[in-house]
Amino acid sequence: MPRGTAPRLDVRVGAPDLGPWREGNALPGVWSFTASAGGPHVCVVALTHGNEIAGAVAMERWLRRGLRPVRGRLSLVFANLAAFARFDPEDPTASRFLDEDMNRLWDTDTLESGRRSCELTRARVLRPLFDTADVLLDLHSMLWPSDPVILAGTMPRARRMGLALGHPPLVVADQGHTAGARLIDYAPFRAPRGKATAILVEAGSHWEAATVASMEEATARLLHLTGTLDAGDGVLPRPDRAADPPARLVEVTRTITVRTPGFVFLRPFRGGAVVPQRNTLIALDGEEEIRTPHDDCVMVMPSLRALPGHTAVRLARFVPEEG
Numbered sequence: 001m002p003r004g005t006a007p008r009l010d011v012r013v014g015a016p017d018l019g020p021w022r023e024g025n026a027l028p029g030v031w032s033f034t035a036s037a038g039g040p041h042v043c044v045v046a047l048t049h050g051n052e053i054a055g056a057v058a059m060e061r062w063l064r065r066g067l068r069p070v071r072g073r074l075s076l077v078f079a080n081l082a083a084f085a086r087f088d089p090e091d092p093t094a095s096r097f098l099d100e101d102m103n104r105l106w107d108t109d110t111l112e113s114g115r116r117s118c119e120l121t122r123a124r125v126l127r128p129l130f131d132t133a134d135v136l137l138d139l140h141s142m143l144w145p146s147d148p149v150i151l152a153g154t155m156p157r158a159r160r161m162g163l164a165l166g167h168p169p170l171v172v173a174d175q176g177h178t179a180g181a182r183l184i185d186y187a188p189f190r191a192p193r194g195k196a197t198a199i200l201v202e203a204g205s206h207w208e209a210a211t212v213a214s215m216e217e218a219t220a221r222l223l224h225l226t227g228t229l230d231a232g233d234g235v236l237p238r239p240d241r242a243a244d245p246p247a248r249l250v251e252v253t254r255t256i257t258v259r260t261p262g263f264v265f266l267r268p269f270r271g272g273a274v275v276p277q278r279n280t281l282i283a284l285d286g287e288e289e290i291r292t293p294h295d296d297c298v299m300v301m302p303s304l305r306a307l308p309g310h311t312a313v314r315l316a317r318f319v320p321e322e323g
Contacts, residue, residue, distance in 0.1 A: 040072045135196070136184070144303055162249075171248070250298045259286065261307075262285070264283060275299065300315070
């Protein structure tokens with residue numbers, strides 16, 4: 001692929017019919033079920049971005065097949081229904097959001113400000129539900145070529161949860177984006193003395209059946225790990241760890257935010273690629289050279305055509321295994 005050119009936008013999964021599920025039973029677009037046995041409140045979120053339909057495909061299937069918790073409470077959330085309503089497979093990137101990115105709004109000042117937008121209104125509606133979550137899994141997919149990853153933010157408890165899932169096997173500890181706070185960065189999930197934990201799974205390429213399957217595997221592992229489901233629930237796949245590669249943790253050492261319209265990578269890096277040598281030139285941002293800050297530098301989700309103010313790539317190093 002020539003540098004800076006967009007990948008082919010083939011939509012290989014059909015958008016689900018969410019008509020029966022739009023109203024919800026707890027909030028619009030939110031289905032929440034409570035078991036008779038006690039346990040944590042687990043929220044699984046799809047459609048934080050309206051064009052990332054793989055999570056909605058999986059979640060619609062779970063609802064249709066009657067997924068219910070055996071312990072605790074399970075909430076299934078279709079987050080940005082307004083943007084999803086405009087999804088068009090002929091122009092599949094256009095419905096990521098309507099007014100602003102819903103995954104850059106989750107700091108308290110923004111939520112409680114006087115600003116108005118479609119996404120901010122929806123975030124305020126969902127906020128009380130997320131305030132009650134013990135565990136949250138935010139399902140995403142990717143435009144640019146990359147191995148699937150778990151984003152765990154800054155909290156050690158989120159990193160431990162990601163490693164315990166083991167799918168995807170690469171767990172990224174990061175600081176997020178300068179453009180705004182993600183849902184997994186929302187205050188309850190970052191409270192130093194809190195217990196609420198949130199992780200984000202980037203499960204694969206947009207609009208691919210393999211991405212839907214990856215989301216189902218990650219969700220099944222989470223729901224079994226938390227005790228929300230038993231192994232034989234019959235809706236989600238039984239977690240299969242037989243072929244698991246070792247889970248690895250990487251820590252972001254530098255986030256590259258685009259400064260100029262002339263930003264360009266010197267070759268089309270794939271997410272998860274490891275650049276062996278420190279000080280390797282990987283990109284130019286106008287006249288500024290972008291080089292790897294250390295040996296064995298992991299390229300986390302490079303965006304090969306990023307705009308000024310957006311994240312182009314996160315550079316990370318492997319964290320030595322404990323023990």
